[in-house]
Amino acid sequence: MAVKVGIPRGMYFYKYYPFIKTFLTELGAEVVPSPETTREILDKGVLYCIDDACLPVKVFHGHAYTLRDKVDFILIPRLTSISKSEYICPKFGGLPEMVKYSVPDLPPLVDTEINLIKNQKGLAKALYKMAFLLKFKNPLLIGRSINTAIRAHNNFMAAVHEGNTPDCVIASVPRRQYKSKIRIGLVGHPYLLYDNFTNMDLIKKLRSRGAEITTPDMIDPHIINELCMELPKRMFWSSGKSLIGSALFIMDRRSFDGLLLLSAFGCGVDSLAGEYIEKQARMYYKKPYMVLNIDEHTGDASFNTRIEAFFDLLNRRNSDAANLSAHGRSIYSS
Ligand code: SF4
Known part of the structure; x- marks a missing residue:
């Protein structure tokens, strides 16, 4: 046997x-x-x-x-x-x-x-x-x-x-065509991004709101490497490199409307990478960026509210782009 x-x-x-x-x-x-x-x-x-x-x-x-x-x-x-x-x-x-x-x-x-x-x-x-x-x-x-x-x-x-999420490839689920109005980069560790119970069906929720999703695993690792070579200090943590390199790739491309970081509460790598990405987003890029933190106590309702807030921001920026900053108040509001 x-x-x-x-x-x-x-x-x-x-x-x-x-x-x-x-x-x-x-x-x-x-x-x-x-x-x-x-x-x-x-x-x-x-x-x-x-x-x-x-x-x-x-x-x-x-x-x-x-x-x-x-x-x-x-x-x-x-x-x-x-x-x-x-x-x-x-x-x-x-x-x-x-x-x-x-x-x-x-x-x-x-x-x-x-x-x-x-x-x-x-x-x-x-x-x-x-x-x-x-x-x-x-x-x-x-x-x-x-x-x-x-x-x-x-x-x-x-x-x-090709744009298939690993969980679907493993389960041999054929790729579905989604009608997408917006394109979002979703970065995080694979064990958070593709465990659909732990992340409360995040990818499904984003797609059902008309978003096309790109995760770090869908990006060419050579590009991620090259982008990380430009960092002031060499990254010797594989997961931090993947988070930062893919975030820089997404923020730098006009075809992406926004960026989400799915982070595990208490994860040192996430807090370090998240801080760096946020600074970059504030200083150099004009794209909406949000961190979604999860732990075993995170409830569906509060998680959904955060996602809705992110989509509100995306929609407002798409309809009135010049008036809204990626973070906080409109730069032109009184
Ligand atoms: S601490 Fe962070 S990087 Fe380490 S296993 Fe946990 S989630 Fe992954």
Whole structure:
């Protein structure tokens, strides 16, 4: 019988699931993702995770709990770096221990470290280690599975660059055509942007108001890199770079009407990037910009009010652009 490997639907799930699913399936494992986030999953995450953690880490705990009696192993790699010379948030490094010692009755975790700080070779090394831990020992098969997984990842990214959101590509939902009157850039971490329960269906809400949405994953990463090269200091945090680079791309293009940052309450990377983006928006760009903060207590009603306020601002600027500043009062009002 095939070994069952559980994959919690949280953190970098919406970035790397097609890759890891293909790799494990090609090896001969059965992959079991946790279901989409629900109130129960969130509540279990809040129950088992430490209070100080950010919302995405809490949600992740809930997903691990959901898989506890369904699989032989749960995959929670220790992510240290996903790009050369860059680190990611330290919470990713501590995630295996956090989950292991907080969530009861879990099967063994596969917590192989993935560290690409020096070069991409670290990835193959980690994948061989992971395969060995799962008792797949044929190096030829592992090598072939890695190549197939890379192709699956490239196809996935190509579909996302065409404007499909990763959650829809993963679920094979065909792209729908929306009648869009406005174009909005929506930046944030993938685990906030595409978890539709946690973000209270934000993308659906924006689209239903006639907005076309562009997220960081839809923007060419080379462009994001180039824009970040112009920053006064080199960004060595991958997620901060993605937020700032995509925000600069969006603010700099006339085709975008406004920019939203979806941020997790208590996230250091978000508060730093958010502050920088806001300063840039105030000083150099004339585009409406708003931060939407979420945590486990955020209610639908207050969230909707913020979205409505943002659309009011967009509509007023589109009908009376010269009279309204992107922030606060009209510059011409008395
Ligand atoms: S980057 Fe922010 S939201 Fe993401 S895991 Fe770290 S603290 Fe949490």
